Amino acid sequence: MSRVGRNIHVSVDRLRQLAHRDARPRKISADAGTCPKCDSHYSADEMQRNLRVCPACGHHFAVTARERMEQLGEPGGYVELWPELRAADPLQFTDLKPYTERIADAEKSTGLGEAIVCAELEVRHVPAVAAIMDFSYMGGSMGAVVGEKLARACDHAAQKGQPLIVVAASGGARMQEGTLALMQMAKTVIALDALAEARVPVVVVLAHPTTGGVWASFASLGDITYAEPGALIAFSGPRVIEETTREVLPSDFGRAERQLENGQVDAVVDRRELAERIGRVLHILRRPELEGPGAMGSPALQWAQGGAQRAAGAVQSLPRKVMDRIRPGSPDGEDPE
Amino acid sequence: MSERGGGRFVRKVAEKVRRAPEAVDDDLWASVQLARHAERPYTLDYITRMCSDFEEVHGDRLFGDDHAMVAGFGRFHDRPVAFIGQQKGRDTNERTFRNFGMAGPEGYRKAMRVMEIANRLGIPVVTLIDTPGAFPGASAEERGQGGAISRSIQMMWRLDVPTLAVIIGEGSSGGALGLGVADRVLMLENSTYSVISPEGASAILWRDASKARQAAQAFKPTAANCYRWGVVDAVVPEPDGGAHTDHEQAAEILDQYIYRALTDLGAMPPVERRRARRERFRKLGPLRDPEGGMGMATGRGTPPPG
Numbered sequence: 001m002s003r004v005g006r007n008i009h010v011s012v013d014r015l016r017q018l019a020h021r022d023a024r025p026r027k028i029s030a031d032a033g034t035c036p037k038c039d040s041h042y043s044a045d046e047m048q049r050n051l052r053v054c055p056a057c058g059h060h061f062a063v064t065a066r067e068r069m070e071q072l073g074e075p076g077g078y079v080e081l082w083p084e085l086r087a088a089d090p091l092q093f094t095d096l097k098p099y100t101e102r103i104a105d106a107e108k109s110t111g112l113g114e115a116i117v118c119a120e121l122e123v124r125h126v127p128a129v130a131a132i133m134d135f136s137y138m139g140g141s142m143g144a145v146v147g148e149k150l151a152r153a154c155d156h157a158a159q160k161g162q163p164l165i166v167v168a169a170s171g172g173a174r175m176q177e178g179t180l181a182l183m184q185m186a187k188t189v190i191a192l193d194a195l196a197e198a199r200v201p202v203v204v205v206l207a208h209p210t211t212g213g214v215w216a217s218f219a220s221l222g223d224i225t226y227a228e229p230g231a232l233i234a235f236s237g238p239r240v241i242e243e244t245t246r247e248v249l250p251s252d253f254g255r256a257e258r259q260l261e262n263g264q265v266d267a268v269v270d271r272r273e274l275a276e277r278i279g280r281v282l283h284i285l286r287r288p289e290l291e292g293p294g295a296m297g298s299p300a301l302q303w304a305q306g307g308a309q310r311a312a313g314a315v316q317s318l319p320r321k322v323m324d325r326i327r328p329g330s331p332d333g334e335d336p337e
Numbered sequence: 338m339s340e341r342g343g344g345r346f347v348r349k350v351a352e353k354v355r356r357a358p359e360a361v362d363d364d365l366w367a368s369v370q371l372a373r374h375a376e377r378p379y380t381l382d383y384i385t386r387m388c389s390d391f392e393e394v395h396g397d398r399l400f401g402d403d404h405a406m407v408a409g410f411g412r413f414h415d416r417p418v419a420f421i422g423q424q425k426g427r428d429t430n431e432r433t434f435r436n437f438g439m440a441g442p443e444g445y446r447k448a449m450r451v452m453e454i455a456n457r458l459g460i461p462v463v464t465l466i467d468t469p470g471a472f473p474g475a476s477a478e479e480r481g482q483g484g485a486i487s488r489s490i491q492m493m494w495r496l497d498v499p500t501l502a503v504i505i506g507e508g509s510s511g512g513a514l515g516l517g518v519a520d521r522v523l524m525l526e527n528s529t530y531s532v533i534s535p536e537g538a539s540a541i542l543w544r545d546a547s548k549a550r551q552a553a554q555a556f557k558p559t560a561a562n563c564y565r566w567g568v569v570d571a572v573v574p575e576p577d578g579g580a581h582t583d584h585e586q587a588a589e590i591l592d593q594y595i596y597r598a599l600t601d602l603g604a605m606p607p608v609e610r611r612r613a614r615r616e617r618f619r620k621l622g623p624l625r626d627p628e629g630g631m632g633m634a635t636g637r638g639t640p641p642p643g
């Protein structure tokens with residue numbers, strides 16, 4: 001748990017105040033709930049304000065894709081892309097219920113057309129394309145529509161020269177689309193390379209849970225990979241592993257904090273710091289504005305182009321003593337005066 | 338090791354099949370069972386028959402050597418070809434040694450090591466897929482099973498050399514797809530290719546481990562269906578009664594298909610090949626027709642005979 005604390009970079013004081021204030025006992029309104037982890041009560045309104053993180057213990061609740069867009073983006077909002085795409089039923093699949101019925105139910109209960117929402121938005125003033133999965137729509141599973149929207153998001157970001165932000169929350173490939181769902185793993189991995197060609201970064205956020213074919217495709221290929229505290233990140237879920245290998249798994253198996261130890265993610269980031277953190281890394285990776293004719297290429301090339309003047313300027317500003325030392329002919333470490 | 342496969346098994350199974358011809362019918366469940374028939378030729382059975390010489394490599398240079406994954410370079414029609422594939426075992430010891438054909442991250446990293454060498458040396462890559470899935474184990478997860486598979490997919494897609502994937506038995510889940518992103522994907526007549534094994538699906542979707550048969554009916558993971566969906570480009574016929582009845586003939590037929598595919602692909606410029614590879618996977622997965630109707634997969638009809 002201390003690891004989570006260490007990874008929070010800003011406004012820890014504010015968080016502490018919030019946690020303190022919200023820990024006070026209060027009346028429970030009709031739309032309130034109880035945290036499964038610490039049993040503290042909260043109101044729906046307060047939960048939304050706190051980005052669906054328990055104010056008392058920091059437990060991260062599920063967030064819908066649209067709410068997360070609002071959490072990550074500027075108050076100006078976001079422009080949703082391809083909301084019209086809907087799943088087909090290529091296998092005419094029925095398990096305990098026909099697939100068509102499952103889709104209809106999911107759309108009705110979530111108000112979403114599919115398990116992913118793509119949009120243009122700004123994160124801390126950096127324009128980006130975001131592809132955010134929604135676990136409440138059929139467990140965030142990836143079928144043809146999720147694959148297609150993610151691939152389009154890659155193309156769109158590459159074409160605009162903007163970074164792609166992916167938030168994964170998925171049980172894996174959508175069983176009901178069979179082999180064609182499996183193919184979406186290939187489709188999305190291939191599509192990600194459009195961003196490599198356009199030389200723009202991909203930030204992946206792993207929310208609870210990110211498993212199966214989603215973890216084994218685009219979700220494990222981010223340039224920068226953050227995980228939310230407590231998120232389960234695994235190819236095979238704990239139940240499958242225990243049944244297959246008879247291993248007894250530790251309670252923190254595959255959890256974000258453990259996966260940080262395993263070297264599978266770059267940081268565990270508290271959701272209340274997520275937008276800040278993504279904005280910060282995108283600012284660091286941002287290319288300088290291109291100038292003049294033929295101003296193309298990578299930041300590395302730009303260093304070479306503007307390098308001479310910049311280096312001269314930098315040297316000018318060095319203290320005299322250092323200048324003398326690096327001047328050719330002057331004996332190292334000795335003051336010529 | 339494949340040398341000891343051949344004759345004895347074939348004769349034994351041939352007798353079995355003669356006694357019970359109804360075991361080999363169009364039924365999906367029979368198909369699923371044939372795909373993982375204990376006497377079915379495995380990856381090394383094909384490689385050793387198709388190549389005049391084969392140098393297997395070992396280890397991922399990072400952690401260990403995964404015995405569920407075989408990778409190396411073979412002499413195929415007097416040319417070098419990289420062969421990579423999951424390897425199952427026949428008897429109990431061998432099955433354990435091969436981990437039932439379930440590779441861990443080291444397996445996919447060994448595969449990638451061979452792909453990289455092949456790409457650098459301009460050698461085509463052929464993968465033979467036969468796995469119930471990637472290994473589900475805590476240690477595999479700790480060492481990045483997900484990332485190993487996604488990177489294997491990525492590397493296969495990025496290769497400049499001609500690539501060919503063949504599902505020779507059981508092609509289940511991301512563990513199969515990790516070797517499946519190629520210019521051409523072939524499937525043996527009695528093999529299966531699916532998002533999950535019928536047993537896995539049964540437990541998850543029916544919440545009942547005994548519904549595997551029903552799951553297979555729902556997933557329809559046969560070669561003919563995969564061809565119809567555009568997931569595979571050709572169906573490779575097997576000897577009468579199935580590949581397990583005649584390893585020699587099964588390898589001969591596959592040899593001809595691989596030879597033909599590599600010849601075709603070799604004639605394409607690398608840039609064109611990669612563009613086609615991208616398009617091939619990009620168009621998989623039908624979306625609902627906005628005019629209504631749930632839509633079948635955009636189809637190709639039934640596979641051509643032979």
Ligand SMILES: [Zn+2]
Pocket residue numbers: 035036037038039040054055056057058059
């Ligand atoms: Zn709590």
